[in-house]
Amino acid sequence: MKNLPHKTIERLSQYRRALLLCHAKGMTYIYSHEIAKIQHITAVQVRRDIMLIGYTGTLRKGYNVKELIDLIGQIIDSKEGINVCVVGIGNLGRAITNYFSGKRTKLSIVAVFDVDKGKVGKKYHGIECFDLADMTKIIKEKKIEIAIMTVPGEDAPMISDMLVKAGIIGMLNYTPKPVNVPKEVYLEEYDMITSLEKVAFFVKTH
């Protein structure tokens, strides 16, 4: 159970998202091939992932939706809950803040930061915006462990350094500029241009 493949973790998160919708619709059982269909993958892969987390379905009935949701939660959610901040409350920052609000109990956005004094003090989806200058203090006070960076690319390296010094242990970088963090900090970077270029490449090759 301890050494789950990277890809399995990603998929578990996605399975849960899909399962929550199924649960909301009143489904109590689901087959591996139904999950597979939703996620555009194979049923074998779903079964294998579920096998890896030690859950067992019912033959000919599939998996109990509620039980599977709970088990995935036990695996991928941390017990205590994690506090998250968003740095840069432009369009992307607001999109993310909006998107998360009230979605997960174990991951909470507890602060947003910006340099713009016009934004400081305002609330975004119920979350207060603080001055970037106070970031270190607030991160410590609120015990924030993960930061989502949505600032302009040119500011990313400097802000990344500030975040690391403030004690962040995980970072999600949505700026177009890769940043360097010490190896103790888990970093995930995503660039929309790369995704679009990938789509543009692969539409032409089939």
Next chain:
Amino acid sequence: MKNLPHKTIERLSQYRRALLLCHAKGMTYIYSHEIAKIQHITAVQVRRDIMLIGYTGTLRKGYNVKELIDLIGQIIDSKEGINVCVVGIGNLGRAITNYFSGKRTKLSIVAVFDVDKGKVGKKYHGIECFDLADMTKIIKEKKIEIAIMTVPGEDAPMISDMLVKAGIIGMLNYTPKPVNVPKEVYLEEYDMITSLEKVAFFVKTH
């Protein structure tokens, strides 16, 4: 040259992004280990990717930045250029539109769509917003081949179907709801919650 690995395509896009910055700074040559450092990968991987596209560096001098940028462009950009639209001009749609404007010559966002009549007719970063009801017509008129969906999750399946019927051949789905498209359409899905959950999981396991 034709069967480049998926991952290599992604990295080439990222190398180009980094190389463009280096070029802007006046660098003419770059070593594989310098690119590797920026992208948080190994120098071997960089050299292998570059080998796969058939480029050859200069021993002890590294790669010519300008030449490499151009070659990557020849590989991953389509010759004629591709028109792209953004569907849903909320925070995320605006972030993407902003982000792209004037960045690439071969990929252009030529239209944005929304249901909100208050947005229709307005311009977002120079791109006109059209009524969702006219989407099919505009996609054909403007020869749009790729769509970026940034609508609320519940609208995603219906809009995805409309896009497919309108003749889209590539789709980037940023909604939290997976959609189904025929196999001729290349689909890429990305969910920020999955990324954040992944970070949350891996910060706890090292």
Next chain:
DNA sequence: AGAAAAATGTTAATTATTTCACAATGTTAA
């Protein structure tokens, strides 16, 4: 000139991920 150093290019090995193939077994229908 010769040796040492620092790069690239590439084959081979390794590791990670996915898929195949099929045994096991509960369910349905005749």
Next chain:
DNA sequence: TTAACATTGTGAAATAATTAACATTTTTCT
């Protein structure tokens, strides 16, 4: 009751991606 069917669970095979190892070459230094 029995046969046909549909589904899970999983070892083994196949495929994909990364890394190691090293030959080669240019540059620099003595």
